[in-house]
Amino acid sequence: MxxxxxxxxxxxxxxxxxxxxxxxxxxxxxxxxxLYAFTDWSGIGEGMSFVGAANFRAILNDEQAMGSLGNTLLLTLAIVVVQNGLGLLLALGVHAKLRSRALLRVIFFAPVVVSPVMVAFLWKYVYNPDPSAGLNGLLGLEVDWLGDPSVALWSIAGMVVWQYAGYSMVIFLAGLEGIPAELHEAAMIDGAGTLQRFRYVTWPLLAPALTINLMLSTIGGLKLFDQVFAATNGGPGYATETLSTVLYKQAFVFGKFGYSTAIALVLALFVAAVSLVQIYYLRSREVAQ
Amino acid sequence: MTDLQRARMSRGQFFRMMGGLAVAAAATACSTRPQTTTPTSGGTGAAAAVDLKFVGVADQKAPMDALLAAYQKVKPGVRLTASYAPTDQVQTSLRTQLGAGNAPDLHVVYPGNGSAMSMSQIAGAGLLADLSAQSWTGTIPTGFKPALQMDGKTMMYSAGSSVIGAIYNKKVFEKAGVEAPPTTWTEFLALCDKLRKAGVTPIALGAQTPWVTQLITYALVPSTVYAKDPAFDDKQLAGQTSFAQSGWRQAMEMYLELSERGFFNDKPNGTTFEQQISMVATGRAAMAVQVSAVLPDFRKSASSPDDLSMFPVPGADSADQVWIPAGVVVGLGAAAKGRNVEEAKAFIDFLGRQESINSWAKTISAIPLTQDAGSTIDPAVESFLPFTKDRAVPFMDQRWPNAEVQPVHFAVVQELLAGKATIDEALKKMDEAYQK
Known part of the structure; x- marks a missing residue:
């Protein structure tokens, strides 16, 4: 029973x-x-046929998809490095015994809670190409932030970093809070300076936080969509196309739902593979330390 | 142990509790209304016999608001709930609904082919109801039939046509000493030169907004391609010609000439449609090549609506070789598999009445599909009327065979403006997209 x-x-x-x-x-x-990735479904209607691996073979010959892969990797690299670097500096800053640190933590984390689309619209004003407006007006520049193909990708990276540096900061901060004060005291007694304490105490013990931050920012970068879609829609030309915007356009603009899901599947497997490699490498580093 | 921990629940009680939760959740979900919904009045408060839903693009809100109110008086038993969103969002959500089989009773449809939400694509999937039995379909002008009909059946409604030309600020023209709009390409270039020397940006271009990129080529191609070969579309479909082998090359060269001679605002690829409107409306730029359907948006931003007017962009050096683009405006269709197909079709029949056509066309400065004594033509587009009889062609994308050519056109124009591609490369990409 x-x-x-x-x-x-x-x-x-x-x-x-x-x-x-x-x-x-x-x-x-x-x-x-x-299953749809192996069909030629248009996304509407009932007509579809099984096309085997044709969609996957087509990806390799798709100039736009391969170009967007390059953009995606560059964006991810820039975001991972700058966002985590900035997040670490912010965390170290607000971990110090400042009177305003609680307020600063809130201010640095605030962009994280805003919708990515709203951030993109906000930054379109910041990136106004007019020399007297936005960032140009502030810095005395004449940069076409979102209209120059050689600059636009980095402008997108800038708005993503602005939004999520606070997120990395919070994770690093949690790691910093977990480091016992006794270790710093012992290092100080041994004569270690600020940089040496960071190098030999703080940095090794931040390894778990670094693992999480690198993995989350890598995944976020590889599947970046909202900010690109709202700010440039992949343009000018194809300068800011990412794998996510390409798969969106294939499905909803070109009406190639089957091909789009094939790209999505490849993207998902790619993100999973990169994440697994990262976890394997970074966890082994944690154990070693 | 607390009372809560001691409390025991029989399997029957558990299932009853879960069932109750499920019902409550379903009731809550069903009671949620979309935020963008604009329900029409339910008359005296009596329950409507039929509920219809319409999903459209933002451009359709103004004409639909007036006609929904009128329909409420004609059919108080029908409650039509309309919601509107920007084109991109509508394309995403509507295609998903169409794919899932739960499309609204009525929804936006783009004329002809060449877009994922175009009449040919949706009707081709069997998802649009046939409207051919309605009387208004018998009066559709011959030139508009390919945009509204498939295999001889009318599959969508549209209130008329809009034109592409130069929306200009009359005060800026007067200040620069311009007496009359140009009638040839040479005159157009001379006008731009004069305006630039007068210290004003001749043409505002918001090429960061993808669809804006296409309008200058669309304004020129009727003269550089179709004036010489009215059957160009058929020949291109038959594989006898291509973008690269046609007057499209000349149109691209003319587009770039405007850019190279400094007739556009600085950094057009970083400028949006909204900024383009503001530049012309406030007099910082003299004109913008645009579709007449957005004339109301320009007027809203100007200090006086009378400051703005339109003229055809002359794409040839002989005035009699100037042709214009005149395309059927975005319309709507009835879902073939909707729950209230007949009521949805009845609403479209109401829209097909001459007074409804006049109302819709007036609101968006369009030329009515059919005309009577009550029809009005916006004075700003009157200069286009002599062309509409035999020197006008539909917007080019409406006859392209797939939805890929238009986005490629957007992208290559941005690349040309940025100096990242040559005209040969741009036309090659468009030809490749056309062949898919």
């Missing part, structure tokens, strides 16, 4: 609604997406 009703045990029953929702909202669309 006990075995017969084990599937209806209270623990399963309580989990059942959540599992059902997860299956309907996450699992079913994911599996369906994988």
């Amino acid at each position: 006990i075995k017969r009703f084990s599937a209806l045990s209270p623990s399963w029953l309580f989990a059942a609604p959540a599992l059902l929702v997860y299956a309907v909202v996450v699992l079913y669309p994911s599996v369906a997406g994988v």
Whole structure:
């Protein structure tokens, strides 16, 4: 009797609604997406046929998709390096015994809670090409931030870093708060200066926070969509196209839903592979230290 | 142990509780209304017999608001809830709804082909109801039939056509000593030169907004391509010609000439449509090549609506070789698989009445699909009327075979303006997209 009703045990029953929702909202669309990647479905209507691996082969010959892969990797690299570097500096700053540190923490974290699309619209004003307006007016420059193909990608990276540096800061801050004060005191007694204490005490013990930050910012960079879509829509030309904007356009602008899901599948696998490598490398570094 | 921990629940109680929660959640979900919804009045408060939903683009709100109120009086038993969003958002959400089989009863449709939400693409998937039995469809002018019909059946409604030309600030022209709009390309260049010497930006270009990039080529191509070969579209479809082998090259060269001679505002790729409007409306720029449907937006931003007017952009050096683009404006269709197809079609039939056509066309400064004594033509577009009979062609994308050519056109124009591509490369990309 006990075995017969084990599937209806209270623990399963309580989990059942959540599992059902997860299956309907996450699992079913994911599996369906994988299947659509092997079809030529337009996204509307019932007509579709199985095309085997043709969509995946087409990605390799798609100049726009391959170009967007390069843009995505450059954006991700810039975001990961600058966002985490800035986040670490901010964390060290607000970890110090400043009277206004609570206020500064709130101010630096505030952009994180704003919608990415709103941030993009806000930065379109900041990036006004008029020499007397926005960032140009402030710095006395004449840069076409979003209209010059050689600058636009870095302008997007700038707005993403502005928004998420506070997020990295919070994670680094949690790591800093967890470092026992005794270790710093011992290092000071041994004659270590500020830089030496950072190098030999703080930095090694921040390894778990660094792992999380690098992984989250890498994933965020690789699937970046909202800010690009709202600020430049991939332009000028194809200068800021990312894999996410390309797959969106393939599905909803060009009506190639099957091909779009093939790109999405490749992107998902790529993000998973990069994340696994990162975790493996960074965790082994944590253990080594 | 607390009372809560001691409390036991039978399996039956658990299922009843979960069932109750599910019902409550469903009731809550069903009671949620979209924020963008603009429901029409329910008359005296009596429950409507039929609920219809319409999803459109923002440009359709003004004409639809007036016609929804009128329809409420004609059919008080029908409540039509309309919501509007920018084109990109509508394209995303509507295509998803169409794909999932839960499209609204009525929705925006773009004329002809060449867009993922165009009549040919949606009707081709069997998702638009046939409107051919409605009387207004019998009066559709021959030139507009390819945009509204597929296989001889009318699949969408549109109130008329709009034109592409130069929206200009009359005060700026007067101040610069310009007496009359140009009628040839040479005169147009001379005008731009005169305006620039007068210290004003001749042409405002908001090329950061993708769809704005196409308008100058669209304004020129009728003269450089179709005036010489009215059957160009058919030949291109048959593979007998291409963008690279046609007057598209000349149009691109003319576009770049305007850029190279400094007739555009500084950094057009970083300038948006909204900034373009502001520049012309406030007199910082003299004109903008635009579609007449956005004339109301320019007027709203100007100190006086009378400051603005339009003229055809002359794309040839002989006035009689100047042709213009005149395309069917964005319209709507009825979902073939909707729950209230007949009521949805009845609303479109109402829109097909001459007074409805006049009302819609007047609101967006369009030329009405059909005209009677009550039809009005916006004075700003009157200079286009002599062309509409035999020297006008539909917007080019409406006859392109797929939805990829238009976005490629946007992108290559941005690349040309940035000096990152040559005309040969741009036309090659467009030809490649056309072949897909």
